[in-house]
Amino acid sequence: MNLILLYTSDFISPHLVRLTDRRFHHMRSVHQAQVGEAFKVGVLDGLVGQGKVSALSDDYIELQVQLDQAPPKPLPLHLIMALPRPKMLKRTLETAATLGVKDLWLINSYRVDKSYWSTPILKADKTREHLLLGLEQAGDTRLPRVHLRKRFKPFVEDELPALARNTRALVAHPYDAAPCPDPEASPTTLAIGPEGGFIAYEVEKLQEAGLESIHLGRRILRVETAVPVLLSRLFPL
Amino acid sequence: MNLILLYTSDFISPHLVRLTDRRFHHMRSVHQAQVGEAFKVGVLDGLVGQGKVSALSDDYIELQVQLDQAPPKPLPLHLIMALPRPKMLKRTLETAATLGVKDLWLINSYRVDKSYWSTPILKADKTREHLLLGLEQAGDTRLPRVHLRKRFKPFVEDELPALARNTRALVAHPYDAAPCPDPEASPTTLAIGPEGGFIAYEVEKLQEAGLESIHLGRRILRVETAVPVLLSRLFPL
Missing domain, CATH: 2.40.240.20 (Hypothetical PUA domain-like; domain 1)
Structure with missing residues (x-):
């Protein structure tokens, strides 16, 4: 604390x-x-x-x-993540809150195990508890909002295009991808896949919604490492 | 894998x-x-x-x-960390190996609990196991070397000056500190303190050994978040 x-x-x-x-x-x-x-x-x-x-x-x-x-500045970011497995979800909630994420969408994906959606960590009070720990760590006060989207297609077709519009809209996907862009304090939408990545169909749908594929170099990172790495590359301190 | x-x-x-x-x-x-x-x-x-x-x-x-x-390029880095608590040590070994760290010094510090030094994770075969997991994650083959230094002063006085010489030599310490420098693929020595930070005396000794204090902005990060954040800020992809 x-x-x-x-x-x-x-x-x-x-x-x-x-x-x-x-x-x-x-x-x-x-x-x-x-x-x-x-x-x-x-x-x-x-x-x-x-x-x-x-x-x-x-x-x-x-x-x-x-x-x-004033509390530290929030990141101007819509962070969209395939729901991680429960143990990783806890840490990801804390890390995202610590790093200044204020809008987190947890979405479904082909490689998200169905059982992950029934973890107690997704109950509002549990989620909040982990977010608060992240804020207390960082010295921040603004509680992130967490949006659960259990169906991939409606989210990507009906909500994502509006979120992505007029932002740097990116999906971390190492194939046919551009290098990660330079740090910039501009509105950004970033999607991060599950362990094993989004499947080709999903990447296509994300691209149709306006997201561009970016990669982080040759090393493959776990989701919990990819989050701090991507956020530190995309935003200035 | x-x-x-x-x-x-x-x-x-x-x-x-x-x-x-x-x-x-x-x-x-x-x-x-x-x-x-x-x-x-x-x-x-x-x-x-x-x-x-x-x-x-x-x-x-x-x-x-x-x-x-060839395997992915290693980071040109001496990473020096105050020994984290066992649970965090495991993840730190894996993350460091995944991110391309090849030389890791785990050192003592005033805020390192003595009991941390007796964790089985520091046994060579256990340490190696976590490093291998990190390599398998990244797609790397070069095993990092881990150096244990249970006494702060002899390490900082007798070994550190030679490690730091002719490198970007930095200690992550948020007080009286310069902003984190730009990414650069140059030889670097980086020290990261324990939760709660190095004490004033330790920072002084690290500075005497040639390390400059840098900070990561206003948010205070846990060690396991600070490692990926610092490494992604200091080195290009």
């Missing part, structure tokens, strides 16, 4: 929060918080600032907060 | 290998290999090419191999 995320329900007066949950336990046991000590805090979907410990008991911690900074 | 790694001991004649272990089981159950089918193969620390299934039984698979390509 490089930032303690606060919710409006934590405020017991305009500048005072009281925490009793995971955050309280973490601050007490991991950070060994002391009265007077200051921590980086941020309000969910709001400003970032400082929280000074004003009271500490066995049951709660209170922080006097001052919020005066 | 995007590449099947072969060892000289697999060869039963100059162009024929017989596999009976994990690779055989993986080819049979995951790839559902058939006689006549071709797979990407490579000899450990050697060439890459094609292996055509010439025989398949309940106990082994035989491949007729043709090796005619």
Whole structure:
């Protein structure tokens, strides 16, 4: 936790929060918080600032907060990913949130195992938990939106063309592909396939929706490595 | 397994290998290999090419191999990392191998928990196993060398200056730091701290050894995210 995320329900007066949950336990046991000590805090979907410990008991911690900074800039990105297997999904949610992704579409694909769609991680509160961990890591406050699309074709035909329009629209697909373009802070749509890649039919449909194939060189990366590699190549710091 | 790694001991004649272990089981159950089918193969620390299934039984698979390509280029990098906790170490070994790291120093640091040094993953055969997985993922054959340095000071004072000399020598440390430099295929030495970062004394010693502090922007990344992000920023594809 490089930032303690606060919710409006934590405020017991305009500048005072009281925490009793995971955050309280973490601050007490991991950070060994002391009265007077200051921590980086941020309000969910709001400003970032400082929280000074004003009271500490066995049951709660209170922080006097001052919020005066904008959170880090979001990536101007629609990230579209074939649903990864559950273990990788967890890490991908956290990494995407840490790196500043704000719009994530998890879509079906031929190589996505049907069972992946019934993982509890896709339940809204579980998904949110992993996204929050990613925000706390990065020091960000803006919660990403996750959109689930269990059918490939309707998504790619009916929604994707509008998302891709007027953006750098790319699909990471190593065959017949252009090299990854240079970093640029411009609106981007990026699709990443499952392990084993999108099948030819899917790549064709993605291209019809306006996406151009790009590759990352000769090495084949796992999805969880491809995400940070692609995002660091496509956007400036 | 995007590449099947072969060892000289697999060869039963100059162009024929017989596999009976994990690779055989993986080819049979995951790839559902058939006689006549071709797979990407490579000899450990050697060439890459094609292996055509010439025989398949309940106990082994035989491949007729043709090796005619160099493996992907290694990164011209000395990567120095504070030893991560075991779970992260596994993934870091795999990711580093996948991304083309060939020289990895795992060093001690104030924030490295002593217990991390006794993880079985640091046993040579276990370390090697994770590195091989990383190579198989990337389609590479050149095994990285892992150097363990359980004492920070002797490493930084006696070894690091020689490693850093005539290289881009950098430490990822977000305070008083320059922005990450542009991609360049030049010899590089890069140090990455533990979760929580190197302490001030350590940063000072690393700077004395010739390393310059660089940062990756405002977001704070986990070590396993920082590695792919830094390597993709520092080197061209």
